[in-house]
Amino acid sequence: MSDLAIELFGVSKRFGPKVAVSGVSFSVPRGSVYGLIGPNGAGKTTTFSMMCGYLYPSEGTLKIMDVDPTTPGALKGRLGALPQDAVLPPGWEVGALLTYWARLSALANPEREAREALDKVGLMEAWKVQTQALSHGMAKRAAMAQALMGSPPLVLLDEPTAGLDPRIAAQVRQVIRDMKGRQTVVVSSHNLQELEELCDAAAILDKGTLAQAGTMSELTGQGAEFRVQIAKGQVIIPELTAMPHVTDARMESDTVLRVSFSGGVAPEQVISHVVRHLLQHDVLILGVSRGQRLEDRVLQML
Amino acid sequence: MVIWSAELRRAVRSGRAVVLLGLYSMFSALVLLVVGWLTAQVRNVVLQQLADADADTMANATARINEEMRKGVLGIFTSNDSALVEALAQVPLEVLIVFKITLFFLPAYIALMGFDQISGEVGPRSIRYLTVRARRSSVLLGKFLTQASLLLGLVLIIDLAIFVYARIANPDFGFAAMGLNLLKFWLAAIVYSLAYVALTTLCSCLFRVPAVSLVFNFILMFVFWLLATIGQAPGNADSSLRFLRYVSPSHYAGDLLHPGLAQFGTSGAAYAAFAFVFLMAAYGILRARDL
Numbered sequence: 001m002s003d004l005a006i007e008l009f010g011v012s013k014r015f016g017p018k019v020a021v022s023g024v025s026f027s028v029p030r031g032s033v034y035g036l037i038g039p040n041g042a043g044k045t046t047t048f049s050m051m052c053g054y055l056y057p058s059e060g061t062l063k064i065m066d067v068d069p070t071t072p073g074a075l076k077g078r079l080g081a082l083p084q085d086a087v088l089p090p091g092w093e094v095g096a097l098l099t100y101w102a103r104l105s106a107l108a109n110p111e112r113e114a115r116e117a118l119d120k121v122g123l124m125e126a127w128k129v130q131t132q133a134l135s136h137g138m139a140k141r142a143a144m145a146q147a148l149m150g151s152p153p154l155v156l157l158d159e160p161t162a163g164l165d166p167r168i169a170a171q172v173r174q175v176i177r178d179m180k181g182r183q184t185v186v187v188s189s190h191n192l193q194e195l196e197e198l199c200d201a202a203a204i205l206d207k208g209t210l211a212q213a214g215t216m217s218e219l220t221g222q223g224a225e226f227r228v229q230i231a232k233g234q235v236i237i238p239e240l241t242a243m244p245h246v247t248d249a250r251m252e253s254d255t256v257l258r259v260s261f262s263g264g265v266a267p268e269q270v271i272s273h274v275v276r277h278l279l280q281h282d283v284l285i286l287g288v289s290r291g292q293r294l295e296d297r298v299l300q301m302l
Numbered sequence: 303m304v305i306w307s308a309e310l311r312r313a314v315r316s317g318r319a320v321v322l323l324g325l326y327s328m329f330s331a332l333v334l335l336v337v338g339w340l341t342a343q344v345r346n347v348v349l350q351q352l353a354d355a356d357a358d359t360m361a362n363a364t365a366r367i368n369e370e371m372r373k374g375v376l377g378i379f380t381s382n383d384s385a386l387v388e389a390l391a392q393v394p395l396e397v398l399i400v401f402k403i404t405l406f407f408l409p410a411y412i413a414l415m416g417f418d419q420i421s422g423e424v425g426p427r428s429i430r431y432l433t434v435r436a437r438r439s440s441v442l443l444g445k446f447l448t449q450a451s452l453l454l455g456l457v458l459i460i461d462l463a464i465f466v467y468a469r470i471a472n473p474d475f476g477f478a479a480m481g482l483n484l485l486k487f488w489l490a491a492i493v494y495s496l497a498y499v500a501l502t503t504l505c506s507c508l509f510r511v512p513a514v515s516l517v518f519n520f521i522l523m524f525v526f527w528l529l530a531t532i533g534q535a536p537g538n539a540d541s542s543l544r545f546l547r548y549v550s551p552s553h554y555a556g557d558l559l560h561p562g563l564a565q566f567g568t569s570g571a572a573y574a575a576f577a578f579v580f581l582m583a584a585y586g587i588l589r590a591r592d593l
Contacts, residue, residue, distance in 0.1 A: 072589075085427055088428060089423065089431075091316050101431060101432075
């Protein structure tokens with residue numbers, strides 16, 4: 001068994017002349033929470049759909065939990081998926097529908113699994129409600145519940161908190177946090193603050209190509225740069241760049257100093273040296289922050 | 303099996319099954335009434351003309367006219383196959399005519415019943431919830447069996463109603479004959495319609511929009527009817543066009559009530575082959591397509 005839950009090798013997907021995804025390669029370690037990031041039309045949902053076996057790749061290969069997702073029945077019991085735009089079939093009560101799907105997944109106690117999953121997403125009151133009578137948020141939670149049933153080793157969630165009120169969104173985030181370490185979770189979302197908080201690593205897609213993939217620390221530069229907010233004083237850049245392990249130092253604006261340092265060095269060591277230097281030169285400091293917010297990083301990149 | 307039982311329960315509970323049953327019953331009842339009225343009118347006219355004749359002559363003539371009418375109708379049904387004529391001898395004329403007419407329209411009911419079985423799930427993408435849990439072939443087979451099971455019940459109810467009417471209208475049509483013929487007619491209708499259920503499944507796999515599936519289904523049924531009509535046209539008896547009849551499922555309907563096992567078997571095998579080809583094509587399409 002591979003240590004990787006998901007492996008993509010040069011995956012492309014074309015819809016007629018339109019290239020939705022082009023040569024994307026990345027991997028997701030087992031037990032991690034992984035983010036798929038990108039603006040609208042970046043290819044997140046297409047990539048997600050190929051991972052679930054809904055779409056066939058035009059080129060490249062995918063391995064999901066060591067199997068090809070396009071092999072019939074290969075993902076049964078290995079994958080729980082929350083597709084973004086899939087409508088719940090009408091004519092079913094939520095409880096009966098989830099029980100049916102749990103039975104189809106060959107879970108030992110289908111009704112219990114259905115009840116537990118609904119409880120996790122705070123929707124037990126909808127057990128007897130017809131699917132067509134659910135509000136958008138309730139339907140989203142019911143769909144989320146079906147992905148959680150049976151605790152599959154891999155859970156793929158496309159926009160899990162979109163359209164949910166803040167309280168329920170927080171509950172869903174807690175469900176994802178609870179899965180960390182026990183299950184592999186891939187979350188596609190526009191909410192970068194949410195992804196930064198939840199994910200161990202992420203892939204950033206733009207216009208169908210992979211812009212960057214790595215751990216959250218790598219993506220936000222937490223292990224390679226920090227910013228110092230200057231209140232008053234003169235920063236002497238050449239002196240900073242001459243310091244050990246500092247690879248670059250520049251003023252991003254009148255009040256923000258960005259310092260980059262070489263990898264492999266303890267960040268606290270470099271930060272302490274630089275701050276000490278600044279204080280010795282009568283520079284007054286308002287604050288120090290490591291790396292960049294994911295949102296800033298993504299906006300900068302795309 | 304799981305998909306089949308779940309979808310069947312949903313279909314039975316939904317209003318659609320009841321509406322279709324009502325529609326099919328209304329149509330059958332209408333045909334039954336028209337056919338019954340026409341038969342009675344013809345008999346009355348003939349009896350009126352014989353009114354002046356003596357009782358014995360009239361009784362003989364009535365019996366002869368009834369026999370001639372029966373032979374004429376049976377001739378249409380059976381292509382004058384003596385074994386088939388004999389097998390259907392006990393069945394009231396109304397039943398034969400109504401059966402023939404409803405059989406002609408049965409594919410349209412099948413299309414109305416199941417045109418959205420797959421396309422109705424692919425369009426709104428609800429099929430994605432199924433395919434992470436089951437093979438596409440299982441989804442397809444489950445949906446097909448659901449439609450087939452619904453049809454089994456629907457046709458049984460209608461056939462039962464027709465035969466009960468025939469029993470009431472024809473006191474000499476005994477219970478044993480009624481039961482046996484009901485079974486034969488029901489089996490014939492089922493074998494005939496399985497190919498059309500598979501055709502509807504195929505059409506439903508081809509498109510994402512249910513309405514397009516339905517229209518395409520009707521187009522294909524028209525094409526099959528056209529092929530059968532051209533193939534059976536007397537003018538094409540010596541032409542290679544006569545072979546066109548063999549690619550139309552309706553061509554094989556004639557022997558479905560045949561008492562000979564070979565004839566019934568050939569007819570049944572033809573419908574099984576059509577059903578198999580349509581289902582395989584449906585699977586090929588569903589297997590290859592993006593969902």
